[in-house]
Amino acid sequence: MGERDIRDGLRNARVAMEAELSRRAAIATFPGAAAAAALMWPHIDHLWTIGWVILMWAISAIRIPSAVLALRAAEADAVSESQRIMVAGGIAVASFGWGLGVAIGLTLDNPGATMIAVSVLLAISSVGIAYVMDRAMLMAFMVPLAIPPIALLLLRHEGQDVPMAICYLLYLIVFGNFAGRHHRWIADMLRLNIENRQLLERQARDAGRIRALVDELTVTNARLERSLHDAQAANDAKSRFLAQVSHELRTPLNAILGYSEIIRDQMFGSDAATFRRYSEQAGYIHQSGQMLKALIEDLLDVARIESGRTEVEIGRVDLSRAIEGALTAIRPQAAAKRQSLLVDLPPDLPPVAADHRALGQILNNLLGNAVKFTPEDGHITIAAHRTSGPGRQMVAITVTDDGIGIPPEAIDRVFEPFERGGNVIRRSIEGTGLGLAISRRLAEAMEGSVTIERQRRIGTAITLRLPVA
Numbered sequence: 001m002g003e004r005d006i007r008d009g010l011r012n013a014r015v016a017m018e019a020e021l022s023r024r025a026a027i028a029t030f031p032g033a034a035a036a037a038a039l040m041w042p043h044i045d046h047l048w049t050i051g052w053v054i055l056m057w058a059i060s061a062i063r064i065p066s067a068v069l070a071l072r073a074a075e076a077d078a079v080s081e082s083q084r085i086m087v088a089g090g091i092a093v094a095s096f097g098w099g100l101g102v103a104i105g106l107t108l109d110n111p112g113a114t115m116i117a118v119s120v121l122l123a124i125s126s127v128g129i130a131y132v133m134d135r136a137m138l139m140a141f142m143v144p145l146a147i148p149p150i151a152l153l154l155l156r157h158e159g160q161d162v163p164m165a166i167c168y169l170l171y172l173i174v175f176g177n178f179a180g181r182h183h184r185w186i187a188d189m190l191r192l193n194i195e196n197r198q199l200l201e202r203q204a205r206d207a208g209r210i211r212a213l214v215d216e217l218t219v220t221n222a223r224l225e226r227s228l229h230d231a232q233a234a235n236d237a238k239s240r241f242l243a244q245v246s247h248e249l250r251t252p253l254n255a256i257l258g259y260s261e262i263i264r265d266q267m268f269g270s271d272a273a274t275f276r277r278y279s280e281q282a283g284y285i286h287q288s289g290q291m292l293k294a295l296i297e298d299l300l301d302v303a304r305i306e307s308g309r310t311e312v313e314i315g316r317v318d319l320s321r322a323i324e325g326a327l328t329a330i331r332p333q334a335a336a337k338r339q340s341l342l343v344d345l346p347p348d349l350p351p352v353a354a355d356h357r358a359l360g361q362i363l364n365n366l367l368g369n370a371v372k373f374t375p376e377d378g379h380i381t382i383a384a385h386r387t388s389g390p391g392r393q394m395v396a397i398t399v400t401d402d403g404i405g406i407p408p409e410a411i412d413r414v415f416e417p418f419e420r421g422g423n424v425i426r427r428s429i430e431g432t433g434l435g436l437a438i439s440r441r442l443a444e445a446m447e448g449s450v451t452i453e454r455q456r457r458i459g460t461a462i463t464l465r466l467p468v469a
Helices: 003-043 046-075 081-106 111-131 135-156 161-265 272-306 319-336 356-373 424-428 435-445
Strands: 315-317 340-344 352-354 379-388 393-401 449-454 460-467
Touching: 003 046, 003 081, 003 111, 003 161, 046 081, 081 111, 081 135, 111 135, 111 161, 135 161, 161 272, 315 356, 319 340, 319 356, 319 379, 319 393, 352 356, 352 460, 356 379, 356 393, 356 435, 356 460, 435 449, 435 460
Parallel strands: 340 379
Antiparallel strands: 315 352, 379 393, 393 460, 449 460
């Protein structure tokens, strides 16, 4: 707020005080005018007395509502110039009425009536000078009040009339000067009060802004802490990832280097009998190379998926043929462990909306894990049925085994890269630990899902859900 706002505040305060004075004076006029008339009743014409009382009461009846309106406007800091003029006009008219009554009292050749008139004049003058704040309002009060008695005294010019008029004028001048100083002090106090209130309001607004800034900084710090925590977690995950990749790469590479060194240096001799041993070692090299190739392909798949560059071509895929193709690929491994593969597919199994290559990779991963973690002579079942999904029909393909299972607390972690279920036995079995992570991400890219359910006693059930084409 600036100087203009302070001036407006001072004006509102002054108008409020003067409107309140006008309201109280108007109310007091009803008994006051009646009392003055009663005192003057024996000394003056009754008709004049009744007419004057009615006049003063009519003026008061008009002043009260205008003063109340000005008070409400001042409380709302919305005083208009017309309201201020109405208050000043009411004071001027009422003052003139009282001055007229005093002049009527002074016309009587009765010392008692003259004393009453002079006392009333001085009392009203003192109250007005003490309480009227604004200079213009003070003039609106003093001049109309003084004109009738002073004009009467000067025009009549009898006895002590002129000295009385001069004394009254001096009284008004002296006390008006004191009143002016007093009012300036009050105005300074009002100004200081307004400035203090504005300062408190400004401090409250600043405090609100500071609190808002503190809250914003708190939220920002919390976000930064979360971001730092996420960055540290990502860095830790990267470190674990690199350590695991190094371990997974080192195992087949050591086998390749070791067996190739044996073959190169012909450590078992060069006769025909040892060539069979070299052939076995070459097979180990080939197997390790296959493991290394599979690991690199899985790593590339994970990298593509994590970077959002996975491209799937959704089409109608015959699910029965896709499952049969995956079973054909996995049967030799299951036969080597004397495992039985059970298939439960309904004859009316609908086609699914999927990418043929991605679906085949998921089925190979799920069946491969089942064969890998199921002991010899175990049982593996693959079943499929139609089910309902969120807003569309789905097909659920479930691979169930009676293998070593997954601890309940590790089920959520097995979909992270290089996780093998938190089980010592599972970690001892060869594998990259990337199959389920890749399978879930490929399924989500085809608007499907992969979930795991631990069997009641032993084994695991993994379910792939895909939308019906």
